[in-house]
Amino acid sequence: EDERWIREDKFHESFLVSTSDDALEYCVRNSDDNRLPAIAVTALQGKYLHLQAKAIGAKRILELGTLGGYSTIWLARALPEGGELVTCEYNPKHAEVAKQNIEHAGLSSKVKILVGPAAESLAKMDPSQKFDFVFMDADKAGYPVYLEFCKTLVRKGGVIIIDNVVREGRVSDLSITDDKDSNGVRKLLEDLRHSSEFDATTLQTAAERGWDGFMFVWRL
Ligand code: SAM
Numbered sequence: 001e002d003e004r005w006i007r008e009d010k011f012h013e014s015f016l017v018s019t020s021d022d023a024l025e026y027c028v029r030n031s032d033d034n035r036l037p038a039i040a041v042t043a044l045q046g047k048y049l050h051l052q053a054k055a056i057g058a059k060r061i062l063e064l065g066t067l068g069g070y071s072t073i074w075l076a077r078a079l080p081e082g083g084e085l086v087t088c089e090y091n092p093k094h095a096e097v098a099k100q101n102i103e104h105a106g107l108s109s110k111v112k113i114l115v116g117p118a119a120e121s122l123a124k125m126d127p128s129q130k131f132d133f134v135f136m137d138a139d140k141a142g143y144p145v146y147l148e149f150c151k152t153l154v155r156k157g158g159v160i161i162i163d164n165v166v167r168e169g170r171v172s173d174l175s176i177t178d179d180k181d182s183n184g185v186r187k188l189l190e191d192l193r194h195s196s197e198f199d200a201t202t203l204q205t206a207a208e209r210g211w212d213g214f215m216f217v218w219r220l
Contacts, residue, residue, distance in 0.1 A: 005206045009042055017043045023073055023105035030104075031068030034097045040067055041137070041163065042207050045214075046074035049135055049161060053078035056159055058133035063087035064118045064146055065138035065163075069098030069111075075135060076107045085111045086131075088118040088138065118142060122149040130155035136162040140181035143188045150219065151197050158219040162188070166204055166213030188215070196220065 024043070032038070041049065053061055053075055059082070061075050066089035076085045089095040095115045102111050114121040118138045131154050136146055143162060150160055165171070170182040171189075192200045200217040 002210045005210050006208055009044060009207055013043050017047055023101075023107075024070065026104050027068055027070050027073055027101040030101055031070070031097055034068075034093070036068045036094060036097055040070035041074075045163075045205065045207070046071055048214075050074040050078045052159060052161065053133045056132060056157075058159075059083045060129065060131045060133075061085040062131040062134045062153065064134070064136045064142075065089065066098045066113060067094050067137075069101040069105075071135060071137065072098060072102060072111060073105045073107060075133075076102070076105075076110050079110055083110060086114060086125075087111060088114045088116070088121045090115075090117055090138065119145055119149075122146065122153065125149075125153055127152040130158070132158050134158070134160040136160060137164070139184075140164055140167070141184040143184045144191055147188060147191060147198070147217070150217075154219040156219055160198075160215075160217040160219065162215040162217060164212055165202055165215045166211055168209075168211050192217070 049071060058078060059080060063072055063075060063085060066072055066087040072087050079085060089098065092115055095113050098113060102108055119142060134150060134154060136143060154160060165185050167182050170176050170179055171185045176182060192198055197220055198217050199220055200215055202213050202215050204213040
């Protein structure tokens with residue numbers, strides 16, 4: 001672990017992210033107390049998602065992978081009055097903790113948590129109700145399937161941010177063939193290569209791990 005990336009994040013945070021945010025602090029503490037894994041996005045990444053959703057005027061947001069609702073809170077705060085965020089979580093315990101955290105943040109009226117495998121929840125959605133913005137952060141092996149659903153569920157001009165697409169350099173290490181997460185990202189890249197429905201790019205995000213990346217996908 002390289003201390004520089006943590007120091008750099010903290011430094012930027014001290015200028016750009018509020019130091020007293022009761023809802024987010026409660027979310028982190030309550031998630032820790034309930035022994036949820038510490039794998040939420042960073043504060044700066046949460047704010048990036050928030051700003052990106054706001055910049056495109058998102059009124060309907062979809063999230064895959066809720067965990068304790070940390071990124072959910074950042075994103076739901078970007079919604080205007082009457083906006084809605086639907087978030088899919090496989091693990092009922094995570095969903096329960098997220099529910100508490102979202103309630104504490106005063107966002108329950110805007111957020112709907114769907115408990116179960118994301119692919120099953122997506123299959124039940126009404127394609128006439130398009131999403132403007134998607135944050136994909138569930139199982140990485142499922143990404144290609146989720147992107148396929150985005151063809152019908154995301155409006156033209158909508159934005160999809162996909163987390164954890166740089167897997168410690170494993171995605172591009174073709175000697176690794178048995179890692180289903182890296183294989184998921186490789187399939188995603190393959191599907192995007194000649195797509196007429198999406199255009200995309202990757203942004204490496206070092207932060208605490210010293211590696212990782214977001215993919216920015218635009219629904220054409
Ligand atoms: N987006 C969260 C944040 O930044 O605060 C972190 C999400 S965490 C990296 C991934 C979550 O996806 C976990 O809570 C896990 O239980 C959930 N998950 C894994 N497989 C899933 C699936 N097939 N469907 C829905 N959720 C899934």
